[in-house]
Amino acid sequence: MPDTPIRLLIADDQALVRGALTTLLNLEPDIEVVAQASTGAEALSAVEQLNGHVDVIVMDIEMPVMDGITASAQLLKRWPHLGILMVTTFGRPGYLQRCMAAGARGFMVKDSPVDELTKNVRIVAAGGKVIDPELAIESLSVGSNPLTEREIEALRVSADGGTIADIARTLGISQGTTRNHISMAMIKTSARTRADAVRIATEQGWL
Template sequence: MIRLLIADDQALVRGALSALLSLESDIEVVAEVGRGDEVAPAALAASADVALLDIEMPGMDGIAAAAELRTRVPSCRALMVTTFGRPGYLKRAMQAGAAGFVVKDTPAPQLADAVRRVAQGLRVVDPALAAESLAQGDSPLTERETDVLGVALTGGSIADIARILHLSEGTVRNHLSSAIGKTGARNRADAARIAEESGWL
C-alpha cells in the first residue's frame, strides 16, 4: 500500500485529488495539508511514502517543501502537481529533490500511475514540460538579480528594494538594469513578470 500525503492550499482541489486517488486499491491517502510548512511534519507523523505537492501554497511553496522533505523525511518522495506548467519551475523542483512533476489536468489514471512510479523510486516528468524546459534552458539571471526581481514583483520603489535586501540603491539599479537586458523586458515590472512566468522566481 502506498501511503500518500496531499498538499494543496485549495480545499476543493485537495478533496478531489484525495477522492480520486483513494479509489485506487494500492493507494491510501494518509494526510492532507493546506500549507507548505505543514508538509514535512505531516509526512513524518503519517509515515507517508509519497507527497503530492502544489507549488503555490502559503507558509512555504511546494519547491521549498520538497527540499525540506528531502532533508527531514528522505523516505517520502515528492511529486509536484501544479496548474502552472512553467519550465523554470520544473528545473527548480528537480534541483530541490522532487521525484516528479505533472500538471493538474493530468487524467486520474495517469496521476495514480505517476504516484506509483515515484513510490518505486522512478522519476516522472510531464513530457511536454520537459521538452519546453530543455528548449528554454537555464535561467539567465544571477542569484542577486533573482532576489531583486522577486522584491520588485511587489511593486516597491528602488529604495524599498535596497532596504529589504540590504543593498545600496545604485547596486539595485545595476541588478535591475542587467535583469531587464537579460529578459528583453521594457522595464523592471515587465522583467519581474517575465521571470515569474518563466518560473525563475
C-alpha cells in the same frame, strides 16, 4: 489489497482540490492518503508528525507561507526517501527545472487525467521518475534560469511595487547594488522595464 499501501500526503492550498484528490486516490486499493496540507510549511509539519512515514507527496507549487519547491527541498534534506510528485496548474519550463533541482521525482500539470496521476504516484513510490514529455522538450529549448539568487530576490520584491529604496531596504542591501541586480535581470530577460522583467521571469517559472 497490498499489505502495505502507498502512504500519501496531499499538499495543495485549494481545499476543493485536496478533498477531490483525497477521495479519488483513496479509492485505489494500494494507496492511502494519510495527511493533507494547505501550505508547504504544513506539509513539513505533517511529515514530522508522521515521523517521516510517508512514501509519496503530491505537492502543489504555488502555495502561501511556503511554496512547494522550497518545501520539497527542506523535506528531502531530512527525509531523502520521500518521493515528491509536483502537480501544478502552470506547466512552466522554469518550474520543471527548479523542481528537479529540489529533488522532486515527478512533475505533471493538474489538467492531466486522474488515471495518469495514480500511475505516476505508483512510479514515484517505486523510485522512478515521471516528467511531462512536452514540458521536458520545452524546458530544454528554453535553457536554464539565467538569473542569480540575488536577482531573483530583487525581482520578487519588485513584484510588490515600491521604489528602489523600498526594495533595497527589504533586501538589506544598498540602493546601488539593488539597481545593479535589477538592471542585470532586465538585460537577461530582454525586458524594457522592471515590471516587464518580473512578468517574463514569472512566465518562465524562474521566480
